[in-house]
Amino acid sequence: MTGRRDNEKMVLRLDGAGPLYAQIRRAIAAPIISGTWRPGAAIPFERDLCVRFSASRMTVSRALTLLADEGLIVRTRRKGSFVAPQVSHHASFEIVDVCDEVQSDGGHYGYELLKKEIANGSAVNLGDKALHLLCRHSRDQHPVLLEERWIDLAAAPEAGDQDFSIERPTPWLLHHVPWTRAEHQMSAINLVTPNAALLALEPGVACLVLERRTWRDQTPVTYVKNTYAGPSHRLIGRFEPAKGDSGRSKG
Amino acid sequence: MTGRRDNEKMVLRLDGAGPLYAQIRRAIAAPIISGTWRPGAAIPFERDLCVRFSASRMTVSRALTLLADEGLIVRTRRKGSFVAPQVSHHASFEIVDVCDEVQSDGGHYGYELLKKEIANGSAVNLGDKALHLLCRHSRDQHPVLLEERWIDLAAAPEAGDQDFSIERPTPWLLHHVPWTRAEHQMSAINLVTPNAALLALEPGVACLVLERRTWRDQTPVTYVKNTYAGPSHRLIGRFEPAKGDSGRSKG
């Protein structure tokens, strides 16, 4: 009775390499990635896959959970699992703290608070009362990052009393206002006059910009716009098909 | 005998929200994110956490596996689990196929092959014989992406016979040479003369560049440099602390 989908001709073969859940994951990922299974195609039910692979349901479920996290499949109770409507690549970028990055290379890390004022945060989708900070981070006296930050004073009232000329906003926020959700945006901009001078670069130079918006539960806490010095700055990300594979890339 | 680490004062409390493994994950993530547990600090052993949380080892292990995947902890057999030396943010960016992106907005998608030649791929870390393609993708007749691609002909000899003037390289490669590993780099560049014209933009305009290098097992297969038209193009990524949380962001 459960064999409805078994009529489809499917070559699901284990390669014998690594843990069983990883093999099952690859066996199902292969026809999806290669396009053999079209978006929307039904994937055999978990309990059928258990029989086919001689595995327990936990193991099969683990493989399918990985695939769902990667965005290759969608799972719905009662209906079953299906190939995701739009199979996309996921690249996970590691966003390291500037201070850590500079010091891990053996460089001298510098921090300056350039501006601190109370401002209306509505321009950056925060509340009326927000703390606006402008910070410069440097490596061996050379500016590497300009940090424009807004902190919602309704969400983090203690921020108003904090002296940010020595304590950096990022670790302070982590300690005092742990967030629960963040959203990142990356873009490229041509440097304009005020910021160009602060980064010791010519106006017009292309720079990588990383914006981050952070929530605590449902309330927005902070918005930050990080402008990295120079076009050469790069974010390196590794694709993660390896989740559950033998050669897993770790940090 | 296993209580060595239990001497540390630790407030690990479950919040009762959602699945148990997610609660355990949050309970351990909280003191790490807030900085209460410094990098390198020892995390209680799995079997101790089972007792503390009245959970099975599978459930505790699931929570710790999530934390390890997020980069918050590192786990070593025989030694135990520890707070990661450098707690970093991970942002997962979804890299959608241009064609899908344009068409999902209801736009008209266009594709042109501008150049096709055999070239030496050593400049981009590929083999001597490589196929070099230059493709332009457009939305409603406006160029949105310039794709410079190299395909290693040793890894994918069939590529030499393929007519890429209609079939796009991306789906073709997916079908014929499934990769197993990919590495992404994002950067910002100032457009230079040949490419500026092809994207119908002025030279000097800042553009977002996404480079992807792809391997099949250990052999490099293809390298692609995608230049997105205009500074306004953005990659949006959602942070994923929610893995195993109730409100999971999906696609």
Add this chain to the structure above:
DNA sequence: CAGTGGTCTAGACCACTGC
């Protein structure tokens, strides 16, 4: 209300690693 995925348990054995 039937059937799917989602979670959980109480065991078990293995692999690796430091002593």
Add this chain to the structure above:
DNA sequence: CAGTGGTCTAGACCACTGT
């Protein structure tokens, strides 16, 4: 060789959802 994490099983119950 002892003890950790890594994996796996054979059950079980629950939550959700379409009919």
